[in-house]
Amino acid sequence: xxxxxxxxxxxxxxxxxxxxxxxLVSQGLQSLNLAFFTQMPKPVGESGGGMANAIVGTLIxxxxxxxxxxxxxVVSGVYMSEYAGTRFSSTVRFAADTLNGVPSIVIGVxxxxxxxxxxxxxxxxxxxxxxxxxxIPIIARxxxxxxxxxxxxxxxxxxxxxxxxARAVFSVVVPAAAPGxxxxxxxxxxxxxxxxxxxxxxxxxxxxxxTALDQPISxxxxxxxxxxxxxxxxxxxxxxxxxxxxxxxxxxxSLLARxxxxxxxxxxxx
Amino acid sequence: xxxxxxxIGFRLxxxxxxxxxxxxxxxxxxELVRQSTLSIEKFGFNFWRTSVWNPVTGNFGALPFIWGTLxxxxxxxxxxxxxxxxxxxxxxxxxxxRFQPALVFLTELLAAIPSIVYGLWGIFxxxxxxxxxxxxxxxxxxxLPIFAGPAIGxxxxxxxxxxxxxxxxxxxxxxxxxLKSVPIAxxxxxxxxxxxxFEAISAxxxxxxxxxxxAIMLGFGRALGETMAVTMVIGNNPQVSVSLxxxxxxxxxxxxxxxxxxxxxxxxxxxxxxxxVLFIITLIxxxxxxxxxxxxxxxxxxxxxxxxxxxxxxx
Numbered sequence: 001x002x003x004x005x006x007x008x009x010x011x012x013x014x015x016x017x018x019x020x021x022x023x024l025v026s027q028g029l030q031s032l033n034l035a036f037f038t039q040m041p042k043p044v045g046e047s048g049g050g051m052a053n054a055i056v057g058t059l060i061x062x063x064x065x066x067x068x069x070x071x072x073x074v075v076s077g078v079y080m081s082e083y084a085g086t087r088f089s090s091t092v093r094f095a096a097d098t099l100n101g102v103p104s105i106v107i108g109v110x111x112x113x114x115x116x117x118x119x120x121x122x123x124x125x126x127x128x129x130x131x132x133x134x135x136i137p138i139i140a141r142x143x144x145x146x147x148x149x150x151x152x153x154x155x156x157x158x159x160x161x162x163x164x165x166a167r168a169v170f171s172v173v174v175p176a177a178a179p180g181x182x183x184x185x186x187x188x189x190x191x192x193x194x195x196x197x198x199x200x201x202x203x204x205x206x207x208x209x210x211t212a213l214d215q216p217i218s219x220x221x222x223x224x225x226x227x228x229x230x231x232x233x234x235x236x237x238x239x240x241x242x243x244x245x246x247x248x249x250x251x252x253x254s255l256l257a258r259x260x261x262x263x264x265x266x267x268x269x270x
Numbered sequence: 271x272x273x274x275x276x277x278i279g280f281r282l283x284x285x286x287x288x289x290x291x292x293x294x295x296x297x298x299x300x301e302l303v304r305q306s307t308l309s310i311e312k313f314g315f316n317f318w319r320t321s322v323w324n325p326v327t328g329n330f331g332a333l334p335f336i337w338g339t340l341x342x343x344x345x346x347x348x349x350x351x352x353x354x355x356x357x358x359x360x361x362x363x364x365x366x367x368r369f370q371p372a373l374v375f376l377t378e379l380l381a382a383i384p385s386i387v388y389g390l391w392g393i394f395x396x397x398x399x400x401x402x403x404x405x406x407x408x409x410x411x412x413x414l415p416i417f418a419g420p421a422i423g424x425x426x427x428x429x430x431x432x433x434x435x436x437x438x439x440x441x442x443x444x445x446x447x448x449l450k451s452v453p454i455a456x457x458x459x460x461x462x463x464x465x466x467x468f469e470a471i472s473a474x475x476x477x478x479x480x481x482x483x484x485a486i487m488l489g490f491g492r493a494l495g496e497t498m499a500v501t502m503v504i505g506n507n508p509q510v511s512v513s514l515x516x517x518x519x520x521x522x523x524x525x526x527x528x529x530x531x532x533x534x535x536x537x538x539x540x541x542x543x544x545x546x547v548l549f550i551i552t553l554i555x556x557x558x559x560x561x562x563x564x565x566x567x568x569x570x571x572x573x574x575x576x577x578x579x580x581x582x583x584x585x
Contacts, residue, residue, distance in 0.1 A: 002467075002471075003360075003467075006356040006364055007360060007364075009352070009354075009357045009360065010357050010361075010373065012353050013377055013380065013435075013438050014376055014377070017379060017380050019391070019395065020383060020391050023391055023394070027394075071287070072287050072290050072291070075283075075284050075287035075288075076287040076290065076291055078284050079281075079288040080288065082281075083281065088285060092288035092289075092291055092292060094557075094560075095291040095294070095295045096291050097556070098295050098556065099291060099295055101491050101495075101552055101555075101556035102295075102298065102495070102549060102553075103494070103495025103497065103522055103548055103549070103552055105495065105525050105526055106302070106495070106545050106548055107298070108525075109525060109545040110302065113302075114301060133294060136290075136291060136294070137291065140291065165280050166277070166279070166280035166283075169280070190382060191382075193384075194384025194385065195385075196384070196385065196497075197385070197498055200526055200529065200530070201529050201530055224386050224387075224390060225502075228389065228390050228393055228502065229393075236394070239390055240390065243386070243390050246384055246386070247384070247387055250382055250383070250384060251379075251382070254379075254382050
């Protein structure tokens, strides 16, 4: 009875997962062709077309986000693991967890206030900043946790050879944990690549192909949203294809991260 | 540990990056207040008590949005919590060890799917399904206020269902960690006293209750801030109604929908004030949940690490 309930719970959670993946693949594959990756969106009524601009936009914004987030995330993670017991490091950890819990739409409002309103212009940079802010706590916490996994003997060895603490950390401890840190970055990317809410009023959307950082830019997520809420069949098909591409990107990132974690675990154990 | 003066530079240098995180949190709060002063000054506390939302006359009351956010999140929790706990117990206590990684991977895959994809699936698959279920309900049941209104599929029920699906992986992953932290001696003691497996597991759940409540609250925090999937299925109609069939609205959804249309400054400030309150509520809920999980792990010794910031497919 009890075991049955628990087993049923698992099935109940896996059912929507299976349904979502099924519809994604069956609906998405219908309009997924080469044109989807190479062409621009077509106006209503013309079938075909693609999301070349949105795919490029998503890649650019994710890259920008990583650019903002990796230095801050990794180094603050180093701080938290090196000075784990201190009050300031607890405060940083608390800030990271808080930041991680802030709804993404609120991050969007914040970035609108600091990076869109003053310049009276939706920009790719603002979108990247919003994504970056969301990535920072994920990278910081993963870095912290993985650095703590590195055997203390490695650090002690470096210190015993007369290295300064900075030297010991950046030449020995961080490289040892590097695969894990990269995993954290990839996981953060997997999460923010699927974000829509913080982009609605930061990077906005763009019907044209644009790689300019000071202009609005299209992304897969915002494009899927725009298409999904219209009444047009053609656009719905495009939205499914866009969603399929998006989930594929996210899954590839997740699997890469999984692979990297395995390697790290193997290394720490050996 | 102190290794001399050179290390001060290292400490300050890396600490500076840590400071960035603190500054960000403070800046978000500060900026949200600064950008909503017009609305705060004009409406004061009435903003939270009134239901008029009229951009034309410049009257703003956020009650329907707060109601919608809380109602949808609570409903989602009611659905998600038993399922999430069932999953946590099944994975950590019942299932053969060799299936564990696969099950963990699959449930956490749910957390990896972007919100917009949930929304798309919600619009085209879930909402029609909900609509036919709603329409199939007998008239006697439809008389109840909780099922009042036409069966259109779009509305509170669809929103609660999609939120529940999205929250399950978060709650179950933290609950699993918490269960793992229950000392083996607890279970051995229960078995030694002749407990059945069910009794032993309930004893473990009871032992871990603080952490479990923390896990549920963490899911609550997620549900409160969820935007895209909800806005696509809830109907975006500001009204305070207990009906599961009624199209309603949430705080996050109204920001997503109306932010770009906010033509005058008061309108924008009113929307940002909603963001401010969302920020404060999630801050409180998340801090409380962390406190509970943390006190749990402290009570049971150093076995648990603090829960990861989000369930990860790689975990």
